[in-house]
Amino acid sequence: MGRGKLRIYLGAAPGVGKTYAMLSEAHRRFERGTDCVVAFVEHHGRPRTEVMLHGLEQIPRRELEYRDALFTEMDVDAVLARRPQVALVDELAHTNVPGSRNDKRWQDVENLLAAGIDVISTVNIQHLESLGDVVESITGVRQRETVPDEVVRRADQIELVDMSPQALRRRMAHGNIYKPDKIDAALSNYFRPGNLTALRELALLWVADRVDEYLNAYRSEHQVSKIWGSRERIVVGLTGGPEGRTLIRRAARLAEKGAGGEVMAVYIARSDGLTSASPKELAVQRTLVEDLGGTFHHVVGDDIPVALLAFARGVNATQIVLGVSRRKSWQYVFGPGVGATVARDSGPDLDVHLITHDEAGKGRGLPVARGARLGRARMIWGWLAGTTGPVLLALLLANFETDLGLANDMLLFLSVTVAAALLGGLLPALAAAVLGSLLLNWFFTPPVHTLTVEDPKNIVAIAVFIGVAVSVASVVDLAARRTQQAARLRAESEILSFLAGSVLRGETSLEALLERVRETFGMESVALLERESDVDPWTCAGSVGPRQVVDRPEAADVDMPVGDHMALALSGRVLPAEDRRVLAAFAAQAAVVLDRQRLQHEADQAKELAEGNRIRTALLAAVSHDLRTPLAGIKAAVSSLRSDDVAWSEEDQAELLEGIEDGADRLDHLVGNLLDMSRLQTGTVTTLIREIDLDEVVPMALGGVPEGSVGLEIPESLPMVAVDPGLLERSVANIVENAVKYSPRGAPVLVSASALGGRVEVRVTDRGPGVPDEAKDRIFEPFQRYGDAPRGAGVGLGLAVARGFAEAMGGTLNAEDTPGGGLTMVLTVRAAANGSGPATATPAGTATSAGKATPAGPVTSAGKATSAGTAPPPVGTATSAERRTT
DSSP states (O other), X not given: OOOOOEEEEEESSTTSSHHHHHHHHHHHHHHTTOOEEEEEOOOTTOHHHHHHTTTSEEOOOEEEEETTEEEEEXXXXXXXXXXXXXXXXXXXXXXXXXXSSSSBHHHHHHHHHHTTOEEEEEEEGGGBGGGHHHHHHHHSOOOSXXXXXXXXXXXXXXXXXXXXXXXXXXXXHTTXXXXXXXXXXXXXXXXXXXXXXXXXXXXXXXXXXXXXXHHHHHHHHHTOOSOOOSSOEEEEEEOSSTTHHHHHHHHHHHHHHSTTOEEEEEEEEBTTBOOSOOHHHHHHHHHHHHHTTOEEEEEEOSSHHHHHHHHHHHTTOSEEEEEOOOOOGGGGGXXXXXXXXXXHHSOTTOEEEEEOOTTTTSOOSSOOOOOSSOOHHHHHHHHHHHHHHHHHHHHHHHTOSSOOOHHHHHHHHHHHHHHHHHHHOHHHHHHHHHHHHHHIIIIISSSTTSSOOOSHHHHHHHHXXXXXXXXXXXXXXXXXXXXXXXXXXXXXXXXHHHHHHHHHTTOOOHHHHHHHHHHHHTOSEEEEEEOSSTTSOOEEEEEESSSOOOSSGGGSSEEEEOSSSEEEEEESSOOOGGGHHHHHHHHHHHHHHHXXXXXXXXXXXXHHHHHHHHHHHHHHHHHHHHTHHHHHHHHHHHHHHHOSSOOOOHHHHHHHHHHHHHHHHHHHHHHHHHHHHHHHHHTOOOOEEEEEOGGGTHXXXXXXXXXXXXXXXXXXXXXXXXXXXXXXXXXXXXHHHHHHHXXXXXXXXXXXXXXXXXXXXXXXXXXXXXXXXXXTTGXXXXXXXXXXXXXXXXXXXXXXXXXXXXXXXXOEEEEEEOTTSSEEEEEEEEBOSSTTSOOOEEEGGGOOOSOOOOOOOOSSOTTOOEEGGGSOSXXXXXXXXXXXXX
16 A cells, blocks of 8 residues: 655635635546545635535544534544545644644644545645744744645645735635625735735745756756756856956846846866966855855866856756956957857857956966866967978068078077977977978078088077077976976865865765765766775775766776775776876775764764663662562561461461562563663564454553553454564553553553554553653653652663564554543554464564454454453463563
């Protein structure tokens, strides 16, 4: 039996038509043959809504008396017994009258859904728990009835019932919402146009967030990469310059214009070095964007426009905000710049904003960093300058009528050589020097058009030219490479500073660190692999990314060893060798984080052991008196019986023997609880699940209580339960003993049972002083006795043992207030999969639940109480077939 589906009609205010829409949906389903019933619908005297109830089956409501007044609530048990396909439940946030099955109506709905019944319900936006403060600031009214947001978010369908404030006020004025005597007060207070407009906006935004969750899940499931502009997502491209703050604030204002807009700031560093970023400025901008509610991202990419557009499309962004370039006018000869390139390649689905700022056109404060690797395009331009540049220059000078002289010609060829060095490095510069010297000899050194040099001075000049050209090219190339290496180190230091900052900010989980590695290096997936020894297989200690994790480091695109038996495996692309230095730092940090997590786990285990030692210490202190008291009584009675000085009558001997028996029973009960608690603490309790009737177990648990102190009500129609009979018997015995201890004279404890879907509840109700809400969980802790004023013997282990056994069987034990005063213990266990089947033993882990059971054999007639004094013998005398030692 699966869980039912929940559909919610959400409105901004009362009267928008939520209940009417729910009833209309019910009529549509009823006409299609769906079994629909009205579990609870309140029409509030509205004629049109009342008419919609005609033709639909209505479950009779439950009447409850509270403070001398009669109230009606939804009868959850009646709905569960009727088991329709669809139940209509109005006003999801309603608070039930004391004495109802649950405190809140949404809890009633959860019961119906758990039983496999589909539910259609209604709720107003002001009743959502997270919006209580906002609604109070708007309307001045604090909503007392609320429903957790998660309950509404888990709904399978959420439909917004919308109406303009003007139309809603007209409905109010026409008397379609409230009675005539309340219309004027409502219109002038809660139903003011401003209030209704603000509540409507809240409802629209809340539903938009829910729709966005559905959209993201759909895009991920169907791998949709194209941008869908369903909501405004603004990506801010940062360079690390001072203009970044202006861009972030401008993007935040753009996001505010579109409801629900998001701001994502991204800094893209080249994989071969920083551009002109200031780490301090980036830290300030990161803080700023986070303060404005946005997120900061740091990614690596060789081509900044391509990387920026890829990031924007990856997050389904609709707008990109960039700053106007800081380059001087003459610098545009080297290319259009990032802003123009992004605007050109963004396509029709991305809007690009170029924002002016104070730094525009002032030039970059730091030189543009270049990587140690010049790249393919740079090398091509370098070789073109080194080979075609001297030729073009020679043809130009040869056709120039004015003779500039050999010295000037050499300086011009030297300039071409330096340009080749700047573009392509040393080798293109050497080619330019050699080719330039040959061209100088051929065109400008007499005799021309030959390689012969007539004047020895020209030979020296050409030799000096070659030497100077090679020297200048070497110096220029070396300086460029040193600058590039410095930029590379700065890039690495920035990444490492982010890594250290993440540790300081508490991002110490292994998954967060691996995600940082994947984002920094632009990988598809990252995994941390480890093994015990060189011959053991690799295992995955943690991974991130959509791509399937590799099973060994050799299968990854990049692997970084960490010690002898650990490695960081990256899949997606091959990284250059210089990136491995930073990757090694990430790998070492990943190993540290993994060790830290394991140490934390060991610390938690040590804490559990320390807790166990504390309990054992408390145990010794607690039983020092409780064990001695019955032993002293037994010792005194035995000594009296063995005395030869006194002739005891038969009545006296019987009384002494009865005292010995009572003391032994108290010792047996106390020692049994101590052993059970010890097993629960050490996790050695094992269960043998059987299908059995409650009437075979519960009466046996009542044998140790005084006669007439307990009433028993077990209906004949109860299904069999899948439990360990011995553990269930001990749990019920401890619960009943505790209830009898605190119940006043003349008010017997009532033990009743009922079925709810795939569960069976055993309720033990007393009329004692009760327990405050803040202490209801504390009474189940070991060595806890409420008020520290126990009545009778015991060390405060009974309820702790009872809850432990209940959870071991897959059930629960909770405390509730008894209507009219007192405490009710609710023990919930699983119903058997086949109530009429044989009582065969099955392992606890394989026991099935939620099955429909046939009625069990009768204990007593339903609703008839029997005396506990006629129950079978005490727990300690149960046979092995009925009670196991655990």
